[in-house]
Amino acid sequence: MPDSEPVRSEAGFLIAPVGDLVHLKLTSFRLIDEVHIQDMDSAGLITPEIEEALPPIMRERLQEIQATE
Numbered sequence: 001m002p003d004s005e006p007v008r009s010e011a012g013f014l015i016a017p018v019g020d021l022v023h024l025k026l027t028s029f030r031l032i033d034e035v036h037i038q039d040m041d042s043a044g045l046i047t048p049e050i051e052e053a054l055p056p057i058m059r060e061r062l063q064e065i066q067a068t069e
Contacts, residue, residue, distance in 0.1 A: 019053055
């Protein structure tokens with residue numbers, strides 16, 4: 001599992017790094033997680049650097065989701 005520390009916003013909220021969130025969503029890989037991945041991808045939040053940092057099985061899952069968009 002990702003081990004990055006969350007960042008605290010000016011309002012005091014903890015914000016998880018996008019790469020960690022993508023990893024967690026691809027680990028669970030439920031329908032709602034796939035929809036969240038689609039939303040993040042369409043917003044341009046999933047960068048090539050994030051994709052490259054994923055383990056092979058996670059990259060396959062991401063590509064599967066991207067193929068259905």
